[in-house]
Amino acid sequence: MRFIHAADIHLDSPLHGLSAYADAPADMLRNATREAFSKLVSVAVDEQVDFMVIAGDLYDGTWRDHNTGIFFCREMGRLRRAGIPVYVLFGNHDAESEMTSQLQLPDNVHTFSTRKPQTFRIDALKVALHGHSFKEKAVTTNLVTAYPSPVAGYFNIGVLHTALEGGSMHASYAPCSVAELHAKEYHYWALGHVHDYAIWQDASTIVFPGNLQGRNIRETGRRGAVLVTVSETEAVSVERLFIDVLRWEAVTVDASPASTLDEVALAVGRALEALVEAAASSVPHAVRVTITGATGAHGELFGLEAQLRAEVLAQIAAISHDRLWLEKVKIATAPLAHSEPASGRADALADLHGLLIEAESDPEFLNMLKERLIALASQAPSELQKSVPELEHVRNGELAKLVGDVRSGLIAQLADAE
Known part of the structure; x- marks a missing residue:
């Protein structure tokens, strides 16, 4: 089984620091987050992954117009035609309190509830995905404590938008510890919110894929998502996918x-x-x-x-x-x-x-x-x-x-x- 784990896509977020200069690549700056996401969808189709997980901040807050949502629906349509389901968790930037526009999504897109933790099962793969979307922008409580117990006989994936505890440059939303995540006994934690890649492997495999496209000079270096492969013995391997276009x-x-x-x-x-x-x-x-x-x-x-x-x-x-x-x-x-x-x-x-x-x-x-x-x-x-x-x-x-x-x-x- 293989799936793509991405987070912090921030569709249509501007890239700051270059646009004021006459020699700046204006088209690239304007469309960078869209181009990066389209590249990610193409990788998913080419690799014939089983599903995709987006762990929060798909959007960048309120839409300026409906084109952001229309673009996302079009890319999801590409995955639908390839038979690839998508599981989306809303983070602080796309919480219900932040979003002013929404469109009907294709039926291959499943969004986690904002009311309580929700579990999606993919019975053919024996996979269970557990997640809880943000209802408000500033969620400062520990959401992990309410996540359900793992489903017996299934490969369990926790999807969570969090800063974890300690040392993060990002706002301390949905704080929890690495030890708490391991203790939940899920096989894999698909995290979002922190824009730098990080991985912990012990009782669980815990991953921040980082954001898909760097947006300013504070987000240097290669950016992208991860391709996760799970063997028949449930051994997990994680491969970085570098998707950024600038x-x-x-x-x-x-x-x-x-x-x-x-x-x-x-x-x-x-x-x-x-x-x-x-x-x-x-x-x-x-x-x-x-x-x-x-x-x-x-x-x-x-x-x-x-x-x-x-x-x-x-x-x-x-x-x-x-x-x-x-x-x-x-x-x-x-x-x-x-x-x-x-x-x-x-x-x-x-x-x-x-x-x-x-x-x-x-x-x-x-x-x-x-x-x-x-x-x-x-x-x-x-x-x-x-x-x-x-x-x-x-x-x-x-x-x-x-x-x-x-x-x-x-x-x-x-x-x-x-």
Whole structure:
């Protein structure tokens, strides 16, 4: 027996971080979640799986129009014609309280009740699936305690949308522990809600497949679902299916050897070329580049994020413009030690350095600075917000950090000029 376990599909959820840029792949961003889901359905048909499980967050909250539901019905129709049933559990994003639109689903689609745990049996396969959909967005009670006992003689699958307990970056919905899941004595737990892949194998096999398509730079790396194979002795094997159609990556470039902006741009180009060459597939990558290290280029980079971005875009155009997209360039460098004025130095540069150090801890000066800059930081057009990331420090009240960043960059730039 084989089945596909997917979760956190978030149909028609926008991909954030690229759409504001003129060079962004607009069509790909708009349709990425749909294309990924269509790929998943094609894999299910090609592999002739016995059924599919979707463990919550099929949708992304309220529909903007009925096209989201129509698309899902069309894809379910493909599975219906292939004789593949689908078992859907509603999570926090598609709970009854969140959904404003619903359509009649094809008869091969079975949705778990929101009132109490429900069991679906596939008698021909001797499979029992147990699940409880979210009725409200914020379900903070432990749902597992009410799940039924396993059906004797059947392969039992628990379907649950949960953050589990402890350490999750996601909202703590339907909290429970791994030990509780094992104690239920189901053979397999099909989980959803956490967007990263995870697996525990002991009394039960417990799996988060991760989300189907990364939607922003916080969801880096390969994304997809899992193909589960169950032998005649009920041994379980789990194979990852990488379905995403655009992949987010974070690349860190050490600028220590560089002394100019051009050299930094070339180092970024080399790192991005290595990323493309190492990729196992031709899936396009959306990349955030962070420049780090103590470097002689620190002063020249000061305030020039927009120019560096243009230089990196030129490198990308030469490498593989159809497989590589730039989300952001972030400068996090530091000056070389000799760029800071020596403690015994007595000149205008040392005086300026001392004044700026004092300013970092002067509440009166920092308040005055915030009053002067807050209107600009709040009302600046989005293009300016992106090209001057220091404005975020003003909006967040981080004026000491702003002064520190300015001191570091300005002093390094003046020292280089000297």
